Amino acid sequence: MRIATWNINGVKARLEALKTWLQQEQPDVVVLQEIKSVDEAFPRSEIEDLGYNIETHGQKSWNGVAILSKLPIEDVQRGLPGDNDDTQARLIEGVFSVEGGAVRVCGIYLPNGNPVDSEKFTYKLAWMDRLIAYCEQRLSLEEPFVLLGDFNLIPAPVDVHDPEEWWGDALYRPESLERFRKLMNLGFTDAIRAVTDEPSYTFWDFQAGAWRRNNGIRIDHLLLSPQAADRLEAAAVHKDVRGWDKPSDHVPVEATFAF
DNA sequence: ATGTCACTCGTTGAGTGA
Numbered sequence: 001m002r003i004a005t006w007n008i009n010g011v012k013a014r015l016e017a018l019k020t021w022l023q024q025e026q027p028d029v030v031v032l033q034e035i036k037s038v039d040e041a042f043p044r045s046e047i048e049d050l051g052y053n054i055e056t057h058g059q060k061s062w063n064g065v066a067i068l069s070k071l072p073i074e075d076v077q078r079g080l081p082g083d084n085d086d087t088q089a090r091l092i093e094g095v096f097s098v099e100g101g102a103v104r105v106c107g108i109y110l111p112n113g114n115p116v117d118s119e120k121f122t123y124k125l126a127w128m129d130r131l132i133a134y135c136e137q138r139l140s141l142e143e144p145f146v147l148l149g150d151f152n153l154i155p156a157p158v159d160v161h162d163p164e165e166w167w168g169d170a171l172y173r174p175e176s177l178e179r180f181r182k183l184m185n186l187g188f189t190d191a192i193r194a195v196t197d198e199p200s201y202t203f204w205d206f207q208a209g210a211w212r213r214n215n216g217i218r219i220d221h222l223l224l225s226p227q228a229a230d231r232l233e234a235a236a237v238h239k240d241v242r243g244w245d246k247p248s249d250h251v252p253v254e255a256t257f258a259f
Numbered sequence: 260a261t262g263t264c265a266c267t268c269g270t271t272g273a274g275t276g277a
Contacts, residue, residue, distance in 0.1 A: 010265050012265090012266095061275085062265095112276080152277095210262095
């Protein structure tokens with residue numbers, strides 16, 4: 001089974017690239033972030049025509065997440081529990097029946113958090129605290145579980161072209177990293193880091209010639225429960241997609257499993 | 260040194276968020 005994440009940065013603006021990539025790669029499950037669409041406006045039929053089931057959790061203008069899958073999507077969960085006042089659409093989860101059991105797939109769009117002297121940063125940290133609590137429960141199920149998406153978090157110096165320039169940003173500073181480490185220490189395996197030590201950027205800003213200069217960062221991740229990590233066969237960043245026409249500023253990241 | 264995009268409101272650009 002091939003499971004992928006892609007921050008699409010506007011599903012309607014990127015529909016051609018999305019369709020091309022789905023047809024070319026034929027992933028089994030894809031989670032999207034920043035669909036920037038309400039559920040009613042999601043281009044369902046064009047993606048269904050490619051053989052995918054769709055579940056969305058959208059909102060107007062910003063954020064919004066979705067699951068595309070060739071398999072039926074069961075047990076859909078929308079939104080991160082723990083704060084009834086949080087109206088931002090940033091989490092969608094589904095369960096897929098596979099040979100010998102099931103795999104649970106949770107797609108997230110973790111808050112950016114900039115600027116750090118604003119309530120956006122406190123929201124990011126609180127969201128990460130809630131995510132840790134959520135994952136503690138999920139991991140206690142001791143089943144294949146994949147937490148993937150745009151984490152808006154740079155895990156290590158190798159994951160950023162210029163660590164000194166980025167240090168202090170909401171994506172790369174102590175309060176954010178402390179929570180990411182706490183999340184990882186629940187027992188997750190970083191799929192890309194399980195297969196390579198090389199820089200593996202997943203995002204290049206639209207500005208300042210970032211793509212041309214390869215000024216990237218690695219912020220899109222697939223984190224695997226022990227039961228998922230045991231079945232990991234491969235993982236890859238689809239870097240070439242950043243060079244397509246009308247690209248997103250993020251590229252797809254995928255992992256292949258023996259289930 | 261500089262450099263971009265999508266979306267909304269509501270209209271021919273400005274404001275916002277990333």
